[in-house]
Amino acid sequence: MTNIKDLAKLAGVSVTTVSRVLNKHPYVSQEKREAVLDAIRKTNYQININAVHLSRGKTNLIGVVLPYFDHPFFSQILKGISNQAIINNYKLVLFQTDYKVDREIEALHMLKQKQIDALIICSRTSDLSIIEEHLPFGPIVLSEDNQSVNCSTTFVNHYKAFYKALEYLYEKGHRKIGYCIGRKSGANSSMRNLAYKTFHEKYNLPYRPEFVIDKTLYFEDGEKVVDRVNKMKNPPTALLVTSDQVAAGIVITCQKRAISIPEDIAIIGFNNEPIAKMMNITSIEIPLLEIGKSLFLQAIDDAISSKEIDVKLIERGTV
Amino acid sequence: MTNIKDLAKLAGVSVTTVSRVLNKHPYVSQEKREAVLDAIRKTNYQININAVHLSRGKTNLIGVVLPYFDHPFFSQILKGISNQAIINNYKLVLFQTDYKVDREIEALHMLKQKQIDALIICSRTSDLSIIEEHLPFGPIVLSEDNQSVNCSTTFVNHYKAFYKALEYLYEKGHRKIGYCIGRKSGANSSMRNLAYKTFHEKYNLPYRPEFVIDKTLYFEDGEKVVDRVNKMKNPPTALLVTSDQVAAGIVITCQKRAISIPEDIAIIGFNNEPIAKMMNITSIEIPLLEIGKSLFLQAIDDAISSKEIDVKLIERGTV
DNA sequence: TTGTATGCGTTATCAT
DNA sequence: ATGATAACGCATACAA
Numbered sequence: 238m239t240n241i242k243d244l245a246k247l248a249g250v251s252v253t254t255v256s257r258v259l260n261k262h263p264y265v266s267q268e269k270r271e272a273v274l275d276a277i278r279k280t281n282y283q284i285n286i287n288a289v290h291l292s293r294g295k296t297n298l299i300g301v302v303l304p305y306f307d308h309p310f311f312s313q314i315l316k317g318i319s320n321q322a323i324i325n326n327y328k329l330v331l332f333q334t335d336y337k338v339d340r341e342i343e344a345l346h347m348l349k350q351k352q353i354d355a356l357i358i359c360s361r362t363s364d365l366s367i368i369e370e371h372l373p374f375g376p377i378v379l380s381e382d383n384q385s386v387n388c389s390t391t392f393v394n395h396y397k398a399f400y401k402a403l404e405y406l407y408e409k410g411h412r413k414i415g416y417c418i419g420r421k422s423g424a425n426s427s428m429r430n431l432a433y434k435t436f437h438e439k440y441n442l443p444y445r446p447e448f449v450i451d452k453t454l455y456f457e458d459g460e461k462v463v464d465r466v467n468k469m470k471n472p473p474t475a476l477l478v479t480s481d482q483v484a485a486g487i488v489i490t491c492q493k494r495a496i497s498i499p500e501d502i503a504i505i506g507f508n509n510e511p512i513a514k515m516m517n518i519t520s521i522e523i524p525l526l527e528i529g530k531s532l533f534l535q536a537i538d539d540a541i542s543s544k545e546i547d548v549k550l551i552e553r554g555t556v
Numbered sequence: 557m558t559n560i561k562d563l564a565k566l567a568g569v570s571v572t573t574v575s576r577v578l579n580k581h582p583y584v585s586q587e588k589r590e591a592v593l594d595a596i597r598k599t600n601y602q603i604n605i606n607a608v609h610l611s612r613g614k615t616n617l618i619g620v621v622l623p624y625f626d627h628p629f630f631s632q633i634l635k636g637i638s639n640q641a642i643i644n645n646y647k648l649v650l651f652q653t654d655y656k657v658d659r660e661i662e663a664l665h666m667l668k669q670k671q672i673d674a675l676i677i678c679s680r681t682s683d684l685s686i687i688e689e690h691l692p693f694g695p696i697v698l699s700e701d702n703q704s705v706n707c708s709t710t711f712v713n714h715y716k717a718f719y720k721a722l723e724y725l726y727e728k729g730h731r732k733i734g735y736c737i738g739r740k741s742g743a744n745s746s747m748r749n750l751a752y753k754t755f756h757e758k759y760n761l762p763y764r765p766e767f768v769i770d771k772t773l774y775f776e777d778g779e780k781v782v783d784r785v786n787k788m789k790n791p792p793t794a795l796l797v798t799s800d801q802v803a804a805g806i807v808i809t810c811q812k813r814a815i816s817i818p819e820d821i822a823i824i825g826f827n828n829e830p831i832a833k834m835m836n837i838t839s840i841e842i843p844l845l846e847i848g849k850s851l852f853l854q855a856i857d858d859a860i861s862s863k864e865i866d867v868k869l870i871e872r873g874t875v
Numbered sequence: 876t877t878g879t880a881t882g883c884g885t886t887a888t889c890a891t
Numbered sequence: 892a893t894g895a896t897a898a899c900g901c902a903t904a905c906a907a
Contacts, residue, residue: 238884241884241886242884242885245894252895253887253893253894253895253896254893256887257892260886264893265892265893269892283693285670285883285884286666286670286884286885287670287671287885288610288883288884288885288899289884290609290885291607291883291885291899291900292885292887292898292899293885293886294606294899296606298649306631306634306638307628307632309626312625312631315625316652319625319652323659328649329650330648330649331638331647331650332647340642347647350605351605351606352605352606456830456834457830457833460834486834490834511776515775515805515808515809560900560901560902569877569878570877570878571878571879571902572877572878572879572902573876573877573878575901575902576876576877583876583877585877588877603901604899604901606899606901607883607901608900608901609901610883610884610899610901611882611883611900613883
């Protein structure tokens with residue numbers, strides 16, 4: 238493997254000059270520049286990027302932490318991030334955590350080790366104190382509403398979004414409302430649960446723990462949800478479903494079992510994925526690509542900022 | 557930032573000894589080891605991984621090239637790759653190409669620059685000659701049946717899979733069969749088209765170009781497909797749909813428009829995604845996680861190997 | 876078991 | 892405009 242030293246010798250210049258040519262710096266005579274370029278051609282020279290990284294202390298790599306990427310919610314955010322990464326000439330290093338803290342810490346570790354310039358955490362599992370601890374090593378961007386830690390965030394106000402959906406159902410006459418969610422823990426889940434509880438207090442409705450159905454992520458989980466609801470003596474008349482995938486699964490299952498929507502049970506999905514439109518599912522639209530874009534831009538921005546993303550209720554046929 | 561030199565001074569040993577401790581080499585006295593570990597604790601020392609990379613000429617990073625990762629086909633393969641990467645302590649660098657050659661070449665470039673140790677190309681766009689050119693710089697693994705280039709491959713025999721599905725439809729009495737595919741170009745698409753043509757020749761059926769519907773990738777494309785078929789004077793009685801997403805979209809659209817499946821049109825999907833099971837769609841099962849796993853293992857294996865993955869027809873209600 | 880010295884390939888500083 | 896040289900932080904061959 239030839240290096241700039243070899244090139245320098247071949248071109249009859251110093252390594253500095255070679256480096257200048259390589260990095261398109263000014264102050265190189267046309268003559269010498271040509272000589273260097275010639276040497277590069279002749280030797281099939283290839284820069285060793287790791288040496289550049291060491292010297293610069295920067296890798297142009299950005300880490301992305303997410304639980305799984307085979308779910309539309311995250312794959313869309315990732316797509317938004319990726320689109321911007323391409324534009325800005327960054328590459329992405331993926332950390333699929335399955336919500337395991339260790340994996341997230343591994344990612345933070347890579348930030349500490351300078352293998353990545355910044356870290357985007359799409360869904361956090363580790364403690365905020367650990368995030369804070371790693372802040373000195375590079376920008377960390379979170380996708381949650383968070384005032385307590387001094388880092389950039391792009392987030393949906395899930396409290397507001399949930400509340401909006403609940404109020405909508407209330408207006409439509411629903412008094413027994415349940416919801417389906419991926420996991421019960423996590424910052425966003427907590428906000429939704431808070432909205433749910435506050436809503437019930439406001440209207441003096443009883444809070445029923447069995448109306449909260451977790452571990453619902455994928456299309457096929459819709460069947461599980463219908464099973465559970467069917468077994469209830471006093472089932473909900475409406476369901477907030479935090480993923481259109483699951484909502485669609487519920488709709489399909491109900492069709493199979495001759496359960497009418499919205500008469501027997503009303504459904505509001507989330508994300509407004511294409512499947513929601515096709516299946517005429519009322520949904521809370523969340524601009525995931527935009528979230529991804531914002532997260533990335535914050536990751537490469539030295540300034541710290543917070544961005545709240547607005548959501549929109551798309552009325553369709555399942556309420 | 558403290559480095560091993562500082563540690564050495566602090567612990568009263570040489571940098572070599574520090575390095576030995578860091579890398580858990582033998583031949584270090586308990587005493588000196590403790591001294592080094594102490595120094596590490598005191599200084600909050602953090603290794604600079606880029607220096608390791610430069611020194612070792614290796615990054616423990618593996619590149620993954622795919623057109624998009626918001627499609628179940630690729631996100632599942634990626635998941636399979638990722639699972640293995642975690643086990644083997646590798647990180648993944650993602651290249652979303654949108655089937656743009658430049659992006660793929662960028663990935664090959666990073667291999668050349670030694671920023672990644674190996675490259676997995678899940679769906680190739682660039683010329684095979686370009687792949688071959690980059691082979692000297694590190695392992696490249698392809699997901700296609702390919703004898704001409706000397707690299708590892710894990711692939712589905714799409715010719716066989718397609719033929720199997722076509723024969724099945726033929727047995728069921730179908731003589732006018734169309735198919736939906738993501739793109740017409742590409743190695744895998746070519747194999748399928750070849751199977752399609754061969755099948756038609758064998759049974760002396762006319763080849764109708766309009767029966768090949770491309771740019772069908774996502775759920776919502778199902779509607780487009782139904783639109784196109786509806787407009788045909790002499791429409792197919794069966795459709796091979798190379799993604800269950802699209803197949804599901806077709807089924808939903810047909811339900812809306814009172815088109816009976818399989819009476820009016822039969823459907824065979826691909827991948828046997830969960831949605832296929834839920835919607836009772838006949839599908840060709842492709843073990844995507846297994847493919848991902850194999851691709852990864854080949855990427856970190858110096859030996860070159862080829863692995864053909866078998867598929868299975870899952871009979872359900874759409875034929 | 877330990878340490879010295881050198882290499883890894885590049886960039887940055889400074890002097891000329 | 893150009894070049895010498897010192898970082899960058901670590902691994903390792905070799906000597907002891």
